[in-house]
Amino acid sequence: MAAARRLLAVAALVLLAGAARAYYLPGTYPQEFLIGDVIQAEVNSLVSSETEMPYDYYSMPFCKPPEGVHRSTSTINPGTILLGIRIENSPYNFTMMTKQQGLTVCSGDAYPDNAYTALTQKEVKRLTDRIKQQYRVRLILDNLPITTYDLELDPESVRPGFEVGYELNGKYYVNNHLMFKILVHETNGQYTLGKKASDAELQAAANIEAGGRRLLEGKTKKQPVTELAPGQKMFMIVGFEVVACSIERTPGEPINKSLMCPQSYDDPNAPKPQEVKKGARVVYTYDVYWDTSDITWSSRWDAYLRMPGGKVHWFSILNSLMVVVVMSCIVAMIMMRTIRRDLQRYEQLLVDGGQGQEVEESGWKMVSGDVFRSPSSPLSLCVQVGSGVQIVASGFITLFFAALGFLSPASRGSLLTAALVMYLLLSVAAGYSAVWLWGLVNRSYEGWFKVCWRVACFFPGVTVAVMTCLNMFLWGTGSSGAIPLGFFFSIIFLWLLISIPLSYSGGILAAKQEIRQYPTRTNQIPRHIPPPHWASHPLVLFFAAGLLPFGTIFVELYFAMTSLWQGYFYYIFGFAFLVAILTIIITVEVSIVCTYVQLCAEDYLWWWRSYYRGGSIAIYVLVYSIGFLVNTLHKLTGLLPVVLYLSYMGLLVWCLFLAMGTIGFLSSFAFTYAIFNASKSD
Secondary structure (H helix, E strand, O other): OHHHHHHHHHHHHHHHHHHHHOOOHHHHHHEEEEOEEEEEEEOOOOEOOOOOOOOOOOHHEEEEEOOOEEEOHHHHHHHHHHOOOOOOOEEEEEEOOEEEEEEEEOOOOOOOHHHOOOOHHHHHHHHHHHHOOOOOOOOOEEOOOOOOOOOOOOOOOOOOOEEEEEOOOOOEEEEEEEEEEEEEEEEEHHHHHHHHHHHHHHHHHHHHHHOOHHHOOOOOOOOOOOOOOOOEEEEEEEEEEEEOOOOOOOOOOOOOOOOOOOOOOOOOOOOOOOOOOOOOOOOOOEEEEEEEEOHHHHOOOHHHHOOOHHHHHHHHHHHHHHHHHHHHHHHHHHHHHHHHHHHHHHHHHHOOOOOOOOOOHHHHHHHHOOOHHHHHHOHHHHHHHHHHHHHHHHHHHHHHHHHHHOOOOOOOOHHHHHHHHHHHHHOOOOOOOOHHHHHHHOOOOOOHHHHHHHHHHHHHHHHHHHHHHHHHHHHHOOOOOOHHHHHHHHHHHHHEEEEEEHHHHHHHHHHHOOOOOOOOOOOOOOOOOOOOOHHHHHOOOOOOHHHHHHHHEEEEEEEHHHHHHHHHOOOOOOOOOHHHHHHHHHHHHHHHHHHHHHHOOOOOOOOHHHHHHHOHHHHHHHHHHHHHHHHHOOOOOHHHHHHHHHHHHHHHHHHHHHHHHHHHHHHHHHHHHHHHHHHHHH
């Protein structure tokens, strides 16, 4: 028991330490540096908004570090792999608070005269293609991305990275000289001292647990500890800026440290640029400048995460709130006045007509004997509703934690990783809801196992098939966006090992539930459905049902797609979470109104139509995405980038259709059950 208590104490200290570090969001635990500390930058994949295909940094004719290229293991997660993020070490090294000029990037025996080897025709073509496609280099220093913006001017939005090169008068030039400006914030080492104290507590707890066994192991190596002199200052990196330009240098000659990047390409005093041509030996150089800043460590990501149009977001939310209030009043009037009035009228007709045999009813009460008749293709409906429940639940939970700040863009790939984990774990909800609906529709759970199998394979199977086809093209282009074969099979293995068993577990739980009884008895002979009025026509209701929910997400959709496809960070998850809640509420209300209109037209085929009406918002999003491609992404070059965009947006639209269709169906079912149950009671 004593050993168990000590283990619990150590675990509690570890959890407390993790919670303390998790407090600093977004980003990692603050890092403080002394004057003279050497910091190495990291490189990320090259990206371009014109192709949407990332490439590995060292696939270009850039110099590699002397110690060799290795991946940053701390940034590897399913999200980064799926997004094509490849973070590796770089040859760029900085000495804290030391101004450095004319440093060469290429070093070692592999690069004679500190220059890259003569460019081959293949390297020239590859480099010119990346310049034409406006690819951007993304460096990272202390987990902070580089940018060409002046962070202290408080820009409205910041785009990370700098361009590989530029085109001028039909010639291509590589940006081989970088002028780094690193912003630092002065501290007294409080974070370093706090971290040392926390590590000392954990080490003391571990020593208690180890007991006398440590004496048998002998002396252990002590980790080097940075001792701070009284009043010694430390610095935290709060900004990483760069000015990139092209300067032709002769290999083997001394670096002219006085050469600076020109203000513009047309500057007559500008140094001669480095042209990309066969046989050219490029000398990569960089300067390092330091500057103190009032930007604190906790706010160093603010400029990157700032989205323009803050008032527009609030206006959109207020507009959506007004729509919710209006629709709530309409639904309340239907539920509390119209339906109650119909019930009173029917009751009065029964009283006046004796037993009611000669009473001719009209409206929704006429379909009481057919409203709960089993729909066509019930298995497909159950599978799609189960998939929609899984998508809605996993998306809502992921967005909730993102709104709280636990899934910061500083932790690259965390949002996608969390969404994948939640989707896998909530397979139990998909199996439960699909089997529950299967029993409700068929009045029996017989054959429920085939429902579980199909709901476990429906959405993931189609997604994996699409990703497989896209990967074949990406592998052929050498893009880092291609999913590695090992990870691809790992995802399939997790699907088979976790998702399918959990889906069957949910099905088992649902099969043990008692089947809910309908409030009305279904007639043996289906009732004739009269021709609909134009206002209650299925197509009119279908397109009208998706219009209001789309109007709710229209503004936020623009910012989300701009960030997704233009290379900006998206961090306004609080707005996105509020908009998602409002969209769900409006979808529920619109679905109830449309279902009531359909039933009043004596049309009892509401099962599939309520599902389609709920998912009709996806049609508007699809049209919007095509318009976004034509108007905003018109610079996409080549067929493959267009295919990638349409494929990814197609999956997102289909995902939205399943989610909102499920919400529309479930709300319509609850409404229909409630009104006919009330009719039975009266």
